[in-house]
Amino acid sequence: MTTGEGDRERLERAEAQLAAIASTTHDLLDVEDATAMLQRIVDRVHDLAGADVTYLSAYDAPTDQLFVRAVRGSETGRFLGMRVPAGVGVASEVVRTRAARSVADYEQIGALPRDPEIDAIVRAEGIHAILGAPLLAGGEVLGVLFAANRAARRFDDDDAALLTAFASHAAIVLRIAAVLDELTASRREADAARERAERLAAETLSASRLHGELTELIVDGGGPDDVVAALATALQRPVWAVGVQGEAIWGTAPVPEAGRGDLARAVVRSAGTGRAAVLERGVARAAIAVQAAGERIGALLVGGGTPLSDLQRRTLERSAQILALVTMQRSAVSDAEERVRGELVLDLLESADPAAAVRRARQRGLAVEDPWCAVAVRVAEGDRARAAARVRQLRGALVATVPEGCAVLLPGGDAQAAADRTGEVLGPVPALVVADAVATLGGAGEGMRGAGRAARLLRGLGLERATTTAASLGPYAAMFDDDGGRARAFVDAAIGGLIAWDAHRRTDLVATLAALLAAQGSSVAAARALQLHVSTVKQRAARIRAVLGEGWDEPEPRFRVEVAVRLHLALRALERTHPTA
Structure with missing residues (x-):
């Protein structure tokens, strides 16, 4: 080149x-x-x-x-x-x-x-x-x-x-x-900051609205379920309320079973710090204990797919405080109402001016002219508060604590039904329950006195648990002046020999005697009632005569024997229904 x-x-x-x-x-x-x-x-x-x-x-x-x-x-x-x-x-x-x-x-x-x-x-x-x-x-x-x-x-x-x-x-x-x-990173950071600011503004507005709603709820007498519902709406998340045993309370659905142990531990942590506890996994993202007067009364659990923001956690914590306040407020109102109702019960039962007590009851909206039942509840001293709390669950019940237990007034004229309802709600609490029906609320004092006499008779006879009516025991209570000791002595004197004979020989002479008394002494009618052969009844009648004496069926001794048999059988029936604790 x-x-x-x-x-x-x-x-x-x-x-x-x-x-x-x-x-x-x-x-x-x-x-x-x-x-x-x-x-x-x-x-x-x-x-x-x-x-x-x-x-x-x-x-x-x-x-x-x-x-x-x-x-x-x-x-x-x-x-x-x-x-x-x-x-x-x-x-x-x-x-x-x-x-x-x-x-x-x-x-x-x-x-x-x-x-x-x-x-x-x-x-x-x-x-x-x-x-x-x-x-x-x-x-x-x-x-x-x-x-x-x-x-x-x-x-x-x-x-x-x-x-x-x-x-x-x-x-x-x-x-x-x-x-x-x-520039891209700055723009993204700016976008993220703007989103955070918008989210914070929305959360702040939501928190402000919630605060206003909760304030109105307190003023208007709203309940815990209203507070929980308002919180769920503000957070736009599911909220569950649980009691101290983990049960659903305050109108929320049951908590899902998954992660129950983690939730319980989170609530315990929250109770110790007074702050919301954050959960990393499970259906709930945060939990806070609801405490009133130093005692845990429940907890709030908040779900959602993402962790709560700081403002949302603070909102949850304030809501828990307001919930405790509402609960204490309601409890105070309820306690005051129960005191007033208890005082009204005592006025109706013991006031020297029953007409004035009835007027006060009418002013409180009670149906004073309708039938009511007076229920005497006899419980041990240590069980009285628990018994009163349980009986207050009965619809329309007026309850007062008295030295022997509780005095209860229930709307309705069916004494046995009133006694049964009261016995059921008492559950495991050992109690003597005797009810007496009255035509109007003005007769509550007399009805409670009759129920009380019957209850004292049962206690004197050794029963600790029974559910019955004053009508079934009234004649005996009046006859023995509700002295259980004298009633027991009377039964022993009249038919004690037959009771002892039955106990030692596994016979049923007392039941046979009751059938003969009901049949006016007819062996045939008594055998038919007992579903026995006539000869068997006659043999038993001979044994009864031998034990009680030849003259037991004379008019005066016969009356004493019949009263003793009826009282004895009534007591046996009550003992079978409620065995002595």
Whole structure:
């Protein structure tokens, strides 16, 4: 090639390089995808420099390492993503000197440090000659642009100038990408901050509305279930209320079974700190104990797919405090109401002016002209408070505690039904329950006195549990002036021999005697009632006469025997229904 041809070729090459640089400069005005732009620069260098492999590595200053981000001409595909450790090879030398560096043959690299993994990649590609130019921006190294050949050669100043020019463009791309990343991050952070602010504003507004709603609830006498419902609406989350045993209370549905142990432990933690306890898993995300006067009365559990914000937790904690306040308020009102109702009961039963007591009852909306039942409940002293609390659960009940137990007034005129209802609600509490029906509430005092006489008779006779009516025991109570001891002595004197005979010989002479008395002495009628043969009844009648004496069926002794039999059988029936504790 002549000198003129060589100069023309260099000029043409220079023009092509200038055109490529100009084109790349124009591209810099519209950098959107840094990776694609870096790959375009690598492609142009590859074509202009006539390199076998061209690649660009980004520099990470904190770790002093380079990472390949764009490559052209690789046959193994191992260049992309390759990591160059600190101080290794031509790349680290370029970073250190901030100037273009080259080696004519990588195998003759000399004193430059080597890395076995990079050596393996270079050998696999068959690379020998390497030229690297730094990507500089404001004196800071952002990376290195490389041109490599598979044959040994020396790169001249034109090669270094070309690579350096494109390296400068690549540095601009990386700088623009960094600025765009910062702008994107700032925009995202701003968006996130705006979302947080909007969410906080919404939560604050919701909390403010909830506070107003709860204030109105307290003023209007709302209950705990109203507070729970308002909280669920404000948080837009499911809310459960549980009692001290984990049961659903205050109008909420039962808590799902899953995670019950974690929930219970969270409530205990909350009770100790007075703050909401956060749960990382399970149906509930937070739990707070509801405590009144230092005593835990329940807990609130809040569900949802995401953790509660700080404001939502504070809202939950304030709601728990308000719930405790409402509960205490209701409890105080209920206690005051029970005291008033108890005082009204005592007025109706003991007032020297029953008409005035009835007027007060009418003013309280009670149906004073309807039938009522007076129920005497006799319990041990230690059980009185528990018994009174249980009896108050009866619909329409008026309850007062008295020295012997409870005095109860129930609407309705069925004494046995009133006694049964009272006995059922008392449950395991040992008690004597005697009811007496009265035509109007004004007769409550007389009815309670009759029920009380019958109850004292039963207690005197040794019974601790029974449910009956005053009518069934009234004649005996009146006859013996409700003295159980005298009644028992009377029964023993009249038919004690027969009772002892039955107990020792497992016979049933007392029942046979009752059947004969009911049949006016007819053995045939008594046998029919007892479903026995007539001869059996006659044999038993002879034994009865032998035990009681020949004259037992004379009018006066017969009357005493019949009273004793009826009282004895009544007591046996009550004992079978409620065995003595």
